[in-house]
Amino acid sequence: MSWTDERVEMLKKMWNDGKSASQIAKELGGVTRNAVIGKVHRLGLSNRSGSPAPAAGASAAPSTPAAAAAPAPQPEPAAAEPAAPAPEPAAAPVAEEAAAPEPPVSPARRNIIPAGQPLPPQPSANEISPEALAKVNEVEKSAKKLTLMELTERTCKWPVGDPATEDFWFCGLPVQQGKPYCEAHVGVAFQPMSSRRDRRR
DNA sequence: CCCTGATTCGC
DNA sequence: GCGAATCAGG
Numbered sequence: 001m002s003w004t005d006e007r008v009e010m011l012k013k014m015w016n017d018g019k020s021a022s023q024i025a026k027e028l029g030g031v032t033r034n035a036v037i038g039k040v041h042r043l044g045l046s047n048r049s050g051s052p053a054p055a056a057g058a059s060a061a062p063s064t065p066a067a068a069a070a071p072a073p074q075p076e077p078a079a080a081e082p083a084a085p086a087p088e089p090a091a092a093p094v095a096e097e098a099a100a101p102e103p104p105v106s107p108a109r110r111n112i113i114p115a116g117q118p119l120p121p122q123p124s125a126n127e128i129s130p131e132a133l134a135k136v137n138e139v140e141k142s143a144k145k146l147t148l149m150e151l152t153e154r155t156c157k158w159p160v161g162d163p164a165t166e167d168f169w170f171c172g173l174p175v176q177q178g179k180p181y182c183e184a185h186v187g188v189a190f191q192p193m194s195s196r197r198d199r200r201r
Numbered sequence: 202c203c204c205t206g207a208t209t210c211g212c
Numbered sequence: 213g214c215g216a217a218t219c220a221g222g
Contacts, residue, residue, distance in 0.1 A: 002214090003214085020204085021205075033205090034215055037206060037215090038208095038213090039213090041207075041208085150204095150222085155203080203222100206219105206221090207220080207221105208219070208220100212213100212214080212215095
């Protein structure tokens with residue numbers, strides 16, 4: 001397959017849409033993610049230009065310039081040194097904790113997370129088939145316990161625990177084809193409407 | 202191990 | 213121009 005105008009347009013669209021190279025490759029078909037990345041670079045749109053302005057202190061670290069080609073005579077006297085004061089807009093909710101002897105829940109965290117009304121579906125209170133629940137309880141013991149960042153298309157995204165505490169993680173077991181959850185959690189996530197009918201408010 | 206994008210370089 | 217191989221990282 002070759003990069004027809006049509007395909008290039010799709011590529012541009014999806015790339016600026018935030019799709020990953022592998023996703024794009026999959027949807028375009030006939031190309032690998034390497035091909036997509038290569039094309040993206042050749043097109044000069046490696047920088048996903050658009051609206052979302054990435055945070056300053058993000059992952060812009062070169063780290064691999066290796067080449068001794070110390071370039072750029074610096075035509076632009078301005079905006080050259082990224083070494084800003086780095087005021088760190090909003091401190092990351094998760095970071096340090098080493099010096100915390102025994103406080104169960106950091107007070108800071110309490111402020112950051114405004115108590116969730118919209119807590120994700122918990123297997124706790126509901127009318128789910130007992131067997132399915134048992135299954136889930138079993139599975140949760142062998143869960144991968146992934147963080148949000150570690151989730152992929154193939155990891156079960158079932159949340160466990162309270163997001164406001166340290167005791168929160170995602171199942172992370174292999175998902176059931178197509179579904180966002182593993183087999184066990186699919187069982188409690190997708191119930192037939194029959195079993196959830198009379199929940200008279 | 203799964204994934205991400207970046208770069209190199211023979212074709 | 214193309215993209216596999218490789219790299220660097222999460």
